[in-house]
Amino acid sequence: MVRFENVGMRYGMGPEVLRDISFHLRPGSFHFLTGPTGAGKSSLLKLLALSHRPSRGLVTLFNKEVSTLARDDLPAMRRKIGVVYQDFRLLDHLSALDNVALPLKIAGARDEQIYQHVAELLDWVGLGNQVDAKPPTLSGGEKQRVAIARAVINRPQLLIADEPTGSMDAEMGLRLMYLFQELNKIGTTVVVATHDLDLIQRFGNPVMYLKDGLLSSRSAANIPAQFSESEG
Amino acid sequence: MIKLFGKSAELQLEKDVSTRYLPVVISAMIFLAALSIGGLFSLSNAINTWSETLTGNLTAEIAYDPAIDLDQEVTTAVKLLSETPGVTAARAIEKDETLKLLEPFLGKNAALSELPVPRLIEIIIAEDSAIDLAALNEKLVAAVPGARLDINRPWLDKMVTLGRSIQVLAAAIMLLIGGVTVIIVIFAVRTGLIMHSEVIQVLHLIGARDNYIAEQFQNYFSRLSFLGALPGLIVAIFVMFIFNFLVGSLEASMLPPLSLGIEGSIALLLLPFLVALLTKYTVRQVVLKSLGRMM
Ligand SMILES: Nc1ncnc2c1ncn2[C@@H]1O[C@H](COP(=O)(O)OP(=O)(O)OP(=O)(O)O)[C@@H](O)[C@H]1O
């Protein structure tokens, strides 16, 4: 599903923010990605979301090496990936409903098929009353739920979430984590970046630990209790 | 109209303040273009009329002089003219005929036959002949005193040349207008691309193809161009009507009224569609080129 081999990444001419990253995610797996702030979690997810290219190394998604892809192949690949961005990236002038419907529209679905489905999903994430609200009028947690709904609406094969529950209370956060778990059960490969060590402990999924641009993988029981602990 | 061009649902380009000036500029451009087209086609019609006059006939005139035998003079002149290379035929116009030509001005009158009317000779010039009319005139005067060639041909010749030059100028102006329009559109689109770069990026990451994004831009901008073109065209047509009205009210004006003909009218009416197409194509190129630089 996903394979990184000696991947390095830098922004422009800046320093490498990711160094020698190698890992492999099997189809249907569920991983957490954690590490201190600035470690490069979002950067790694940008590589997964086909939003940036690695500056070195090989990234393979859906059995295709990314650097060999033609520009025309990218949209089809991206439609198989759902992404929840740390900064949501909703379109401010569209209603919550239209924001969530966007991936379906872009993929060419017809309107009547779209809206019923979208309204149900928004209802499920607790935004049934705010389908017509524009993102600037929503709270942080509400925006985040719209972003999550948009990421899962067309049942992606790979779901990437960057701090998906950071802006909401623990209860709602758990509810959405269960949504991810459900999607994982029907075959979606899930990667969730989070600072929330309690959440990681509670779910017990394998963890990728990123620090200073370097990756190590460990089990949930084996992560430091605090990021400041300089260990490993 | 909105339906015809589709709308830019996700980009909401309609809300851009930066592109609001575009219809105004397009309007001005179309106004100028319409006037150029008006000039171009009217001139081409006028030139055709002049050229027909040119290839048609020419007259020589022998002044009335009771002291000489006019018939003899006419015969000499006809002979000289007929023998000139480039002249297909020269024919004396009989006195009766001349009088008939004058009838509308003088009325029917028996005393008319006593009038000192000049004698006329009709000369038919071969097509594409390059007769030096001034030289022929001199020759004619030398052979037949009192004769005079009606040399409006060189004047018309110059008019045709002038007309053609103005046509070339009008065509150049059209090209210039087209070029400036393209440049204006390019700048407007670039601004739009920058203003919407974030939305474009999101659309891309959700899996939108370049074409999907380009269509929203091209539809929006060609709609702006089309809607901007209409008032420009209407004002230009109005101005041409006023011009014709003023020309018509001046008696014996030097200026011919504007007459577009069918081709000219069609060209005018096509103008908004042409500018919409030009905009669409330009926008598409700019957007695709810019998107090609993104991953
Ligand atoms: N667009 C950018 N241009 C230049 N440098 C960037 C950019 N985005 C991130 N960086 C740098 O890359 C490094 C890793 O950033 P990244 O956002 O991946 O960290 P993170 O692990 O997601 O942090 P956080 O937990 O705070 O979200 C940081 O040093 C940051 O300054």
Ligand SMILES: [Mg+2]
């Ligand atoms: Mg981050």
